[in-house]
Amino acid sequence: MRPWNFSAGPSALPLEVLQQAAAEMTDWHGCGMSVMEMSHRGRQFTQIRDEAEADLRELLAVPDDYEVLFMQGGATAENAIVPLNLIARGGSGKADYILSGIWSNKSHKEAQRYGDIAIAASSGTEQVLDGIAQAPWTWFPGADTWTLRPDASYLHLCSNETIGGVEFSDWPDMAALGAPDVPLVVDASSHFLSRAIDFSRAAMVYAGAQKNAGPAGVTVVIVRKDLLGHALPVCPSAFDYANVAGADSMFNTPPTYAIYIAGLVFKWLKKQGGVAAIEAANAAKARALYSYLDTSDFYLSPVHAASRSRMNAPFFLRDETLNGDFLAEADAAGLMQLKGHKSVGGMRASIYNAVPLEGVQALISYMQDFERRHG
Ligand SMILES: *Cc1c(COP(=O)(O)O)cnc(C)c1O
Numbered sequence: 001m002r003p004w005n006f007s008a009g010p011s012a013l014p015l016e017v018l019q020q021a022a023a024e025m026t027d028w029h030g031c032g033m034s035v036m037e038m039s040h041r042g043r044q045f046t047q048i049r050d051e052a053e054a055d056l057r058e059l060l061a062v063p064d065d066y067e068v069l070f071m072q073g074g075a076t077a078e079n080a081i082v083p084l085n086l087i088a089r090g091g092s093g094k095a096d097y098i099l100s101g102i103w104s105n106k107s108h109k110e111a112q113r114y115g116d117i118a119i120a121a122s123s124g125t126e127q128v129l130d131g132i133a134q135a136p137w138t139w140f141p142g143a144d145t146w147t148l149r150p151d152a153s154y155l156h157l158c159s160n161e162t163i164g165g166v167e168f169s170d171w172p173d174m175a176a177l178g179a180p181d182v183p184l185v186v187d188a189s190s191h192f193l194s195r196a197i198d199f200s201r202a203a204m205v206y207a208g209a210q211k212n213a214g215p216a217g218v219t220v221v222i223v224r225k226d227l228l229g230h231a232l233p234v235c236p237s238a239f240d241y242a243n244v245a246g247a248d249s250m251f252n253t254p255p256t257y258a259i260y261i262a263g264l265v266f267k268w269l270k271k272q273g274g275v276a277a278i279e280a281a282n283a284a285k286a287r288a289l290y291s292y293l294d295t296s297d298f299y300l301s302p303v304h305a306a307s308r309s310r311m312n313a314p315f316f317l318r319d320e321t322l323n324g325d326f327l328a329e330a331d332a333a334g335l336m337q338l339k340g341h342k343s344v345g346g347m348r349a350s351i352y353n354a355v356p357l358e359g360v361q362a363l364i365s366y367m368q369d370f371e372r373r374h375g
Helices: 015-023 043-060 074-086 102-111 241-246 256-271 274-295 320-332 357-374
Strands: 066-071 094-099 116-122 127-129 132-134 155-158 184-187 204-208 219-224 312-317 347-350
Touching: 015 256, 043 066, 043 256, 043 274, 066 074, 066 241, 074 102, 074 184, 074 204, 074 219, 094 102, 102 116, 102 155, 102 184, 219 241, 256 274, 274 312, 274 357, 312 320, 320 347, 320 357
Parallel strands: 094 116, 094 155, 155 184, 184 204
Antiparallel strands: 066 219, 127 132, 204 219, 312 347
16 A cells, blocks of 8 residues: 655645556557647647646636636746736735735735735734634634725735645635725635635635645636736736636646646546535544544644644644654654644644545554554
């Protein structure tokens, strides 16, 4: 059996997807070519791309007035591409950002090069919630606390902070917040396809594929059509959403192999029963892990209970001198890549779609065993 892989990204892919890619590596569907060797404009790759888009639209029920784009540069490039495309829309040159952890802070910092950027809310302070003093970036600022500018060209948030393990699923109705003309733009990289998306709330969602949707190299952008066509004159042509949409994501050579693998992941997800089924499985996985963390005196979950990510679960050993032993013995037990991000420390279990309940149960059993031996 392969070890269980808890990497935060690039991360576990479904074994069936890897096996199918291996079987098709040198000859895709009898055409005599690897997907890596075929023209992106040829009949075969056009079919691969079209099926990937159609399957993704079906999985997420993407409305017809949204474009699905396959881009490059990762979510980090989108930190610039978003303002380059959107900040001129409406004429104010303003955009608002919610700061909830490392990734949203990076987005905010990059955007400052392009306009008048304000912080609508931040969780960068200690906060007492449910009687517990939460450290900075371990909770999510509720929508009722946001300070919005109704003339902003967009509001940006990161709905799953991969490093801090903070998830925000209750995306607000901007009209109800008094900002009906402000499109909500969401970096959903690390929980994309783990749960349903309400497109009546979000005008744009983007995600680097390598967390939960495929390999590194392709960024999925789903954007409402009325947001296109306002790019700043300095926006690189290949990053202008209108150009990318107008060319069906073939404005330049797309990352063909990454799109192919992501397409196989989409087909695998459909076979699992679609997003509703995987969302239920993800909820069960997270419940199992967090309820164990909450009953243990040996481990500790730092994140406010209401904001804990279903995908990325940071945790600490109360006795941090045992960290090295915990990781070495986990590796030996076939549980890989549990080390926490260097900025947070401790451990982090990323339990994306491709890690089944069985993998989470193996982790919990190992943690119980380690606690028995060292507690
Ligand atoms: C990983 C990640 C990024 C950065 O992705 P790159 O592909 O490295 O640019 C941005 N936002 C979130 C939420 C992420 O998880």
